[in-house]
Amino acid sequence: MRSIGVSQQRITLQDSDEALLRGISPEMPSGLGELARRYERGLLGLALGLLNGRADLARDAVQETWIRVMRFAASFGGRCEVRTWLYRIAVNQCRDLATWAARIPGELPQEHAPAREEANVAAADETRNELRRRVLSLPADQREVVLLCYHADMTHAAAAEILEIPVGTLKSRLHAALETLRAELKLEDVA
């Protein structure tokens, strides 16, 4: 059993998310490291998508998410999963940052491009940037839904809970968003 010595409290890798969260407070953020190890990469990816590929803003959003986790961990009541709670905080932070940074569409990321062969990398980046622009042109509620639903292994129920909307609403927004994207990309089998 590996232990993480970030604080006086002993944290084990087998601890549940709830147990980790219970040990977090602004004065003693024990357990935050393990929680971050489990979710930070996912949160960064989602923030990257929601912030139009701005890696710097994504880092800010996730860092602010951890700050809020430390602040409000004591108020977590267990009505939802810790993962849902974390993603909800991150989504809210991304919304705030997107409002604040009006220049988001101006820059597209270069630094996190996967290390592949040069030609493939350039083509993939071009495609991704084109798709990112099209996603950005979607209404905000549809944009959040489509990015969240295709993020990692996110289920529709979990995404609906994060966005605090009914599953039916989420599915209708997702359908509308996909229809728009397929039409713009001129894919033949439009649903």
Added chain:
Amino acid sequence: MTINSPADLEDALRSLTEWSGEYENLWRKAIGALPPRRSRFARFIAARPFMSAAAACVVLAFTAALVSLFTPSLLRARDVALQAPAAGEPAESGFLDKAWLSRSERTAYGTAQPEYKLRVGVADQALSEQEIADRREPTDAARQVIRKASVEVKTADVRSVQLRMAHLIHEGAGEFIQDSSTSGDGANMQAHLTLRIAADRLGAVLTEIREFGEVLSEKLEGEDVTGQVVDLDARLSNEERVEDELLELLASKKDAPLTDIMAVRTSLGQVRQSIEQMRAQRQRLDKLVSLATVLVIIRHASEPPAPQPTGLGAYFMNQLSNAWNHALRRLADTVVGLMWLLVSGAVWWLLLLLALWAVARKIAHGTKACPSPGA
């Protein structure tokens, strides 16, 4: 990567939320960037500044209203006491018992410190209604009051003011100047003026006198002579009746012995002398009642006139000095006002603090079980 099918689109969408970089350890930066922890109440205020300010204004207005409603003002209480009827005197008497001025008059005269007489007594509270009714006699209309006033004013031109005050009397109404004198000269000059004016014009004349200069002091007195008048009338009536009886006796006993007639005439003379004395006293009282006495002391304003600024620099310094004095005065007024507000509303401030504490506690316990802190 190209998007040729819905499956490609889904793959591309998944790639938009993939983080291909290194593990960032942002949680360590977050710990370093954690701002100092504030109380829940402070966070509530910081999160809702306008709502907090509005709530504070409402609470302050409510507190001020409560303070003004329930905290008795000292001046108000004193005025009420001043206006209460005195023991042994009728309520709602229409004369000034012992120099008292309205609050507005006191404020207007600044340093003037008239003599007050609190006319309410504990014993009065035990008076029966019959006693109070008895004390209301005689009526205000029949009440005889000798009014006296003395006013001390300061002016730059004593002689001019003295002459102008002399013109305040209406000789046609029987008013006159009883005494007028001047003493000293220059800065030590002062004048005394005793005016006899109609009692019903006392207030108007005093108002005009106050406009002649700065009032240093003012005193009003009222002496109730109703009892004396009633007593004098009764004695006078009695003596007149005795006089009539003596005259009738003298007329009916013309054949009486000379010694008896002389004795009656002597008695008649004594009665008539008494009647004349009482009539003179009655007339004197009537005159004193109908004409109020106003003693005016006019003093010279001894302070030298303020030096007029010569030149722009002097003017600037003078204005700067005035501004500084005004600023200090405003500061003192503000401090006094705040202290007054703090002390007079101490109970309500305490209640307000308790209420805010209770609200903060309620907010602290009313948070959602699964909040979204970033919202």
